[in-house]
Amino acid sequence: MKKILVTGGAGFIGSNFCNLNKDEYDIVALDNLFLGDAENLESGVGFVQGDACNIEDLAQCGSKFDFVVHFAGTSSAPMFADDGFVEGYVNSIQSFCQSLEFARKVGAKKFLYASTSSLYGNNPMPLVETQSVTPPNHYAVTKFCYEHCARIYHQVYPEIEIIGFRFMSVYGPHEESKGRYANMISQFIWDIARDLPPVIYGDGEQFRDFTNVVDVVQGIKLALEADEKLGNKVYNIGTGECCSFNDILKEINAALGKNIEPIYISNPVKEGYVRGQHADISKISNELGYKPTVDLQTGISHQVRHLDVSKIKETSSDLIRDQYAS
Ligand SMILES: NC(=O)c1ccc[n+]([C@@H]2O[C@H](COP(=O)([O-])OP(=O)(O)OC[C@H]3O[C@@H](n4cnc5c(N)ncnc54)[C@H](O)[C@@H]3O)[C@@H](O)[C@H]2O)c1
Numbered sequence: 001m002k003k004i005l006v007t008g009g010a011g012f013i014g015s016n017f018c019n020l021n022k023d024e025y026d027i028v029a030l031d032n033l034f035l036g037d038a039e040n041l042e043s044g045v046g047f048v049q050g051d052a053c054n055i056e057d058l059a060q061c062g063s064k065f066d067f068v069v070h071f072a073g074t075s076s077a078p079m080f081a082d083d084g085f086v087e088g089y090v091n092s093i094q095s096f097c098q099s100l101e102f103a104r105k106v107g108a109k110k111f112l113y114a115s116t117s118s119l120y121g122n123n124p125m126p127l128v129e130t131q132s133v134t135p136p137n138h139y140a141v142t143k144f145c146y147e148h149c150a151r152i153y154h155q156v157y158p159e160i161e162i163i164g165f166r167f168m169s170v171y172g173p174h175e176e177s178k179g180r181y182a183n184m185i186s187q188f189i190w191d192i193a194r195d196l197p198p199v200i201y202g203d204g205e206q207f208r209d210f211t212n213v214v215d216v217v218q219g220i221k222l223a224l225e226a227d228e229k230l231g232n233k234v235y236n237i238g239t240g241e242c243c244s245f246n247d248i249l250k251e252i253n254a255a256l257g258k259n260i261e262p263i264y265i266s267n268p269v270k271e272g273y274v275r276g277q278h279a280d281i282s283k284i285s286n287e288l289g290y291k292p293t294v295d296l297q298t299g300i301s302h303q304v305r306h307l308d309v310s311k312i313k314e315t316s317s318d319l320i321r322d323q324y325a326s
Pocket residue numbers: 007008009010011012013014030031032033034035036037050051052053070071072073074075076091095114115116117166167168169170171178183326
């Protein structure tokens with residue numbers, strides 16, 4: 001069996017990636033449990049509690065890997081606010097560089113990493129990889145840095161392929177440990193399930209290309225298993241469709257058999273709020289055969305069916321929440 005190291009493997013996307021691939025690969029998840037939860041991982045996935053910024057912790061995971069998938073890092077824009085500013089940059093950049101060096105030194109053929117669609121800011125839609133981007137917040141700056149670091153690193157060390165993914169707004173199970181940093185779909189489900197009115201920034205007509213985590217895993221796996229050399233590339237992963245927060249609330253109310261009205265407040269986000277997000281997915285579709293498989297209604301009803309209300313931490317009175325792009 002081929003071996004994969006997944007940094008940030010106990011987090012939301014990381015744990016879904018590990019669980020969905022555990023029968024085909026020998027997987028070790030490394031996570032410092034800053035936002036992750038080891039209980040997200042199913043049996044059959046190896047787990048090391050440690051920091052991807054730290055070479056000794058990476059070395060504890062093993063000395064030979066075929067692939068490294070890097071999800072660790074400071075994973076959304078609000079985490080850079082106030083006291084999170086310095087730590088956010090250091091954690092994201094150091095964990096990326098350390099994991100990339102580790103991957104090359106243990107002979108990994110590919111290093112796959114999470115970038116973000118937040119890079120696009122309010123660019124014209126559909127958002128396509130060839131557009132020039134100006135990152136609108138610190139979080140997006142760290143991902144822009146990843147992409148350029150990857151490009152230069154690959155020029156120096158062409159033996160390791162380095163592929164980045166600009167995920168759109170990802171939703172799915174295993175977000176409870178992220179609390180107020182979870183995707184809006186999770187947070188709205190948690191509110192409505194407990195008869196709390198969700199709080200919406202603005203009029204609720206902002207829209208996102210909400211992408212089920214199963215399809216994010218699909219896109220990464222296609223790149224990991226591609227036979228032809230990909231070299232250094234960046235792909236969007238989305239659905240090519242979009243939905244407003246108001247329409248998401250209707251779906252969730254319907255899935256839960258409720259009719260909870262939201263509370264609308266004026267938008268407190270100061271740094272370049274993203275009004276809309278709609279991906280062009282033709283690059284990953286044409287080059288890797290990616291095709292979204294989970295529509296919103298199916299994804300939301302699956303998440304609602306697997307909801308464990310006892311794990312929910314946040315309440316709708318907590319207004320410091322992520323209503324950014326991704
Ligand atoms: N969720 C989305 O919609 C979305 C969209 C675009 C990009 N991304 C990116 O995808 C990646 C995964 O996102 P997620 O939503 O699963 O977030 P997450 O916070 O659930 O996952 C990140 C995991 O990394 C761990 N971690 C953080 N720093 C670490 C370190 N130094 N060493 C070891 N572990 C560390 C955290 O404990 C957490 O479990 C992140 O890089 C994020 O920026 C996510």
